[in-house]
Amino acid sequence: MSTASGPIEYADRGRGEPVLSVHGTFGGWDQGLVAAEFLRVNGYRIIAPSRPGYLGTPLSTGQTFTQQGDAMAALLDALGIDRIIVLAVSGGGPAGYELAARHADRVSRLVQVDGVCIPGPIPGAAAHRFIA
Known part of the structure; x- marks a missing residue:
């Protein structure tokens, strides 16, 4: 779908209150x-x-997490959705956080499942614990 941020490939399934996954x-x-x-x-x-x-979504649509959050808001605009529940999983966590932080009026609830939230490399103490 064409959005103000660029093309975004997406699937749309089911009926009822919308959830952005x-x-x-x-x-x-x-x-x-x-x-x-x-x-x-x-x-x-x-x-x-x-x-x-x-x-099918080019990197040019959002190279940073901030741009990815804005791209998700642009998708909501293109779909005519004012507010939505957001379910962000793992590496999708930062885009979900940015969408909620930058477009709080668009997000009714944010659910993070193992959402990545530490920018950059793993801190040294954690690296010794989790990387063998």
């Missing part, structure tokens, strides 16, 4: 649908975009 690393709209399937079967509409640089 922001996928993690190594996925796209397909991973977003899988992550939110439990919501779809319980009456929610799932909108699952491919984040910039994944599948």
Whole structure:
């Protein structure tokens, strides 16, 4: 879909209150649908975009997390959605945080599942604990 931020590939499944399912690393709209399937079967509409640089959404649509949050808001504009629940998983966490922080009036609830929130390399103490 064409948006003010650039093209965004997405899937739209189900009926009911909309949920934006922001996928993690190594996925796209397909991973977003899988992550939110439990919501779809319980009456929610799932909108699952491919984040910039994944599948059919070019990286030029949002090279930074801030730009990715803005791109998600641009997708909502293009779809005519004023407010939405956001489910952000793993590597999709930063885009979800930015969307909620920069466009708070658009996000009714933010749910993070193992959302990445530490910028840059893993701190030394954590690296020794988690990297063998």
